Amino acid sequence: MKLKLVSLLILVGLHEIHARVSVSVTSNSNQEGISDSDYPWTYVCINETIDGPACQRQFVEGNEGPKVPLKTCILTCGPYGALWPYPTGKVSLGSTLSNFSSANLELGTVTVPENNADILQMTTIAFGILQDYVRVKIPEDYQEGSNDGRLVINVVIENLDKRITLETNESYTLTTSLDALQPVVNNVEIVDAPKFRYRGINFDTSRNFVPFKDLRRLIDGLSHNKLNIFHWHLTDSNSFPFYSKRVPQMAIYGTISSKKIYMPDQIVEFLNYANQRGVKVIPELDAPAHSGNGWQFGEKEGLGQLSLCVNAEPYWDYCIQPPCGQLNPINNNTYAVLGDLFKDMLEVFDNDIFHMGGDEISFDCWLASQEITDWMSIHNSTDLMDLWGIFQTTALQKLREASPNTAITPIVWTSEMTARAREYIPPEDYIIHIWSKSTDDIVAPIYNEKYRVILSNNDTVYLDHGYGPWRGTRHAVTRKSWHVLYSQDLIGQIANVSGEAVANEMYESGRLLGGEACMWSEKVDGLNMDGKIWPRTSAYAERLWSNPPSGSTRFAYPRLIHQRETMILRGIFPDTLLPEACYHIWGFCDRFD
Incomplete structure (x- = not known):
C-alpha cells in the first residue's frame, strides 16, 4: 500500500x-460465571x-x-x-x-x-x-x-x-x-476527500485554565474524528495565561496562579503533538474587547491606561459579561505592547493564520473614558466606529510587522464592524468568523461581498449552551443535541439568506471554508470537557467532512455510538447517548424525529 x-x-x-x-x-478469566463460549x-x-x-x-x-x-x-x-x-x-x-x-x-x-x-x-x-x-x-x-x-x-x-x-x-x-x-x-x-477544508473546534482556556494533558486528549479526539483545526481562544478579559518573553507583565498581572501559565516551550511541544496528528492550531488574541486582566500594569510603569474598564462594576454598564476590559485605542503604548505580543506568539505558532477576535466591543466602556471623549471632540467624531477602525487598521499593521517574511491572514468574529463598517476589513485581507444566528440576515452582505467565511452559529454549534447560567438565574439557551449539529447544512444555510447561486459559488470557489463548533469555558475545565464536547462534535465532524444530505441522520446513529466506543478505548471520555441495551437490540427502542 x-x-x-x-x-x-x-x-x-x-x-x-x-x-x-x-x-x-x-x-482469560478463571472466575466463576458465564464464559464467552x-x-x-x-x-x-x-x-x-x-x-x-x-x-x-x-x-x-x-x-x-x-x-x-x-x-x-x-x-x-x-x-x-x-x-x-x-x-x-x-x-x-x-x-x-x-x-x-x-x-x-x-x-x-x-x-x-x-x-x-x-x-x-x-x-x-x-x-x-x-x-x-x-x-x-x-x-x-x-x-x-x-x-x-x-x-x-x-x-x-x-x-x-x-x-x-x-x-x-x-x-x-x-x-x-x-x-x-x-x-x-x-x-x-x-x-x-473532505467537503470542507476548515473543520474544527474553538476551545476557550482563558475563563478556566486547562492543562496540556487535557488539551492533548482533545487533540486526540479531533484527530480521531478527522477534524483538522484547533482554534485556541487563548486570552480574554478573565486571564492572560500566555507567557510573553517581551511583555512578561501580561502573565504576572493576568493569570490566576503561577502554575496556570502556558510557557512557549510547552506550547511548541503541544503544537508538534497536534501537527503530528493532522491538527492545525490557530491562536486567538481577542481584541480590542475581552482584554482586561493582564493589561492593567500600564499606569504603574508609566505607559498610561493600556486597557479601560478593567474589572469595572457594575459590569453591565461596561461590557457583556464580567470581568470587563477593553483596549485603549488612543494610547500608542497599547499598540507597542500588542505588537510585542504578536511577535512572541508568532515565534511559537504558525504565522499563516491568526485570529484577532474583534467581537462584543462596548461603546459604553470607551465613552466612560475622558481620554476617549476628548479625542472625539478634537477630531469632530460622532461615531466611535471611526476609532474602532483606527484600532483595527493599526492592530493589523502590527500583526504584519510581526510576520515580515510570511503573508498572514487575520480572522475576525462578526460584530458591528462586519455589519456596517466593512471598509476597515476588506475581503482580500480578512476571513470573517460568523457566530451570528444561522437565520440572521445581517450576514448577507458578507456572503455577497466575496469574503471567506467560517460558520460557528451560536444557535446551532455552541457546545456550552444548555448547562444553566453561571451568574444569575435566567438562562434562555438550550443544549444542542448531536442531531442539531449533524443537521447543519452549511451550504443550505447560506442559500436561505443569500440564495442558492451565492451559496453554490461560495462552496465551489472555496470561500465557504467550513465550520467550527465552539466550547466557551465558563463552566468547563479539564475534568468535564470530554462529555460536553464528545460525541456531539463527532456528529459535527461527519457534517464537515462528508456533508450528508440536509436534515438526514439516517445511517448515522449506530455508527456514532460505535465511534463513541472507540473513543473510550483511546482514553477519551464522551457523554453517553442512549441506554446500553438499545445499542445491542437496535430497532426495539423508541425512534427519534
Whole structure:
C-alpha cells in the first residue's frame, strides 16, 4: 500500500484502520460465571431499522454454531461499516473477514525528496501513532489466532511541507485486495476527500485554565474524528495565561496562579503533538474587547491606561459579561505592547493564520473614558466606529510587522464592524468568523461581498449552551443535541439568506471554508470537557467532512455510538447517548424525529 505523508497523517487516528478485522473472543478469566463460549448470543446486521443498518443481538438456540461479536458485526454492516466520518467517494468494503494483529502492521519503503531527515522522522512517528491506534482498536484478547500475514505501508513524500495548512491536500485513496495482502485484509477500496477544508473546534482556556494533558486528549479526539483545526481562544478579559518573553507583565498581572501559565516551550511541544496528528492550531488574541486582566500594569510603569474598564462594576454598564476590559485605542503604548505580543506568539505558532477576535466591543466602556471623549471632540467624531477602525487598521499593521517574511491572514468574529463598517476589513485581507444566528440576515452582505467565511452559529454549534447560567438565574439557551449539529447544512444555510447561486459559488470557489463548533469555558475545565464536547462534535465532524444530505441522520446513529466506543478505548471520555441495551437490540427502542 502506498500513501503520501499527508495521507499517513490523516490516517493516524482519523479513520480506523480500514482492515476488515474478525475477532475471536477468548476468556482469560478463571472466575466463576458465564464464559464467552457459553454466552448464547450473536449479532446480525439488520439493514432496515429506522436508523439505517445496525447490528442486533439474537439468541442462538442450543448455543451451537458460530457467534459473531458486536465489534465484528458492525465492520460489515451497511455501506460504511464502522467508518466515521463516512468517505465522500467510492466505498467498497469486503464482506469477509480475517484476523489481524497490530504487530503485523509494518512501515515499508519511505521515499522522501532530498532524503529529508525531519520528514523521515515525522513519518516514523506518524506510523508509530497509527500502530498504537490499531493496537487499541484491536485489544490483545481479540488478536489471538492471528496469522503471519503482514500489512506493509509504503509512504511516498511529494513535498517537504511539515505543517498543516488550509491548502493541505487531505484526499486519499486506499486500495487493498485479498490476493495482494492475503490473509490480512479482505477487499477494500476507499476514495475520500473532505467537503470542507476548515473543520474544527474553538476551545476557550482563558475563563478556566486547562492543562496540556487535557488539551492533548482533545487533540486526540479531533484527530480521531478527522477534524483538522484547533482554534485556541487563548486570552480574554478573565486571564492572560500566555507567557510573553517581551511583555512578561501580561502573565504576572493576568493569570490566576503561577502554575496556570502556558510557557512557549510547552506550547511548541503541544503544537508538534497536534501537527503530528493532522491538527492545525490557530491562536486567538481577542481584541480590542475581552482584554482586561493582564493589561492593567500600564499606569504603574508609566505607559498610561493600556486597557479601560478593567474589572469595572457594575459590569453591565461596561461590557457583556464580567470581568470587563477593553483596549485603549488612543494610547500608542497599547499598540507597542500588542505588537510585542504578536511577535512572541508568532515565534511559537504558525504565522499563516491568526485570529484577532474583534467581537462584543462596548461603546459604553470607551465613552466612560475622558481620554476617549476628548479625542472625539478634537477630531469632530460622532461615531466611535471611526476609532474602532483606527484600532483595527493599526492592530493589523502590527500583526504584519510581526510576520515580515510570511503573508498572514487575520480572522475576525462578526460584530458591528462586519455589519456596517466593512471598509476597515476588506475581503482580500480578512476571513470573517460568523457566530451570528444561522437565520440572521445581517450576514448577507458578507456572503455577497466575496469574503471567506467560517460558520460557528451560536444557535446551532455552541457546545456550552444548555448547562444553566453561571451568574444569575435566567438562562434562555438550550443544549444542542448531536442531531442539531449533524443537521447543519452549511451550504443550505447560506442559500436561505443569500440564495442558492451565492451559496453554490461560495462552496465551489472555496470561500465557504467550513465550520467550527465552539466550547466557551465558563463552566468547563479539564475534568468535564470530554462529555460536553464528545460525541456531539463527532456528529459535527461527519457534517464537515462528508456533508450528508440536509436534515438526514439516517445511517448515522449506530455508527456514532460505535465511534463513541472507540473513543473510550483511546482514553477519551464522551457523554453517553442512549441506554446500553438499545445499542445491542437496535430497532426495539423508541425512534427519534
